[in-house]
Amino acid sequence: MYRIVTFFNRLADIFASKGRVPRRIVGIYKRYCRILPTGFWVFDLTQSDAPWRRFREQQDNTVRWELATIEHCQLWGESGADGYTGWRYDLFVRLIEEKHIVLVGYTNNSDDGDSQVPDCYGTLALGRKLMTRWCSFYMEPEEGTIRTIYTREQSRGRGLATRIYAKLCCLAEERGLTKVYVDIDLPNIASYRAAEKAGAVRIWDTVIYKLFFFKRVYLFAWGSLKDRFRQP
Numbered sequence: 001m002y003r004i005v006t007f008f009n010r011l012a013d014i015f016a017s018k019g020r021v022p023r024r025i026v027g028i029y030k031r032y033c034r035i036l037p038t039g040f041w042v043f044d045l046t047q048s049d050a051p052w053r054r055f056r057e058q059q060d061n062t063v064r065w066e067l068a069t070i071e072h073c074q075l076w077g078e079s080g081a082d083g084y085t086g087w088r089y090d091l092f093v094r095l096i097e098e099k100h101i102v103l104v105g106y107t108n109n110s111d112d113g114d115s116q117v118p119d120c121y122g123t124l125a126l127g128r129k130l131m132t133r134w135c136s137f138y139m140e141p142e143e144g145t146i147r148t149i150y151t152r153e154q155s156r157g158r159g160l161a162t163r164i165y166a167k168l169c170c171l172a173e174e175r176g177l178t179k180v181y182v183d184i185d186l187p188n189i190a191s192y193r194a195a196e197k198a199g200a201v202r203i204w205d206t207v208i209y210k211l212f213f214f215k216r217v218y219l220f221a222w223g224s225l226k227d228r229f230r231q232p
Contacts, residue, residue, distance in 0.1 A: 043172075045173045056167070066118075068103070091123075091148070099126070101124040119155035120152065120164055122148060124180070132219050138230060142178045143179045146180060161194035169198070207221075
């Protein structure tokens, strides 16, 4: 199924690049009617030699980590910086209010000041992760799910994504969690390679397909985790 979906998505890109299908039509397809396959990875926090543990020591002198506050999120949302759009601000506020973790990182090249926009961020959902408006992924008490990883354009190429995964695993372990999931869109090769570099292992039998049809998103799950996807 994944290969079929990927084939049609790539076919649309090829036709658009060759001028056989207007780019505007391809853009409408991608925005309003498309299928996006997503895979699942897992971090086993009980492993003593996990790669994310090594990153914990390596990153202390290069990145300053903080837990976001609602006040800071508001300032970032007003900054107009890439990655901090209005809907992202709303997401951060909701996660913080629901006691989830919103982690931000500043590199040594960043300027000081409370209004500074972080170079990267990541979030860790506890209890359940909202997948669509009508469906959530539910976790056991000792589990968490990384739901958002982002590095600003000016800060890419420094391995920050892998370090975010590592830091979130550290925070999860401190809170007594033993397992952390992460779902990544399969076309996003760079993202899942960063996760695997930090120690994530692919759950090969689990895949979900998101059907985007105009303003609605439908989710279809297969594999060992399919029973975790339920209506709130």
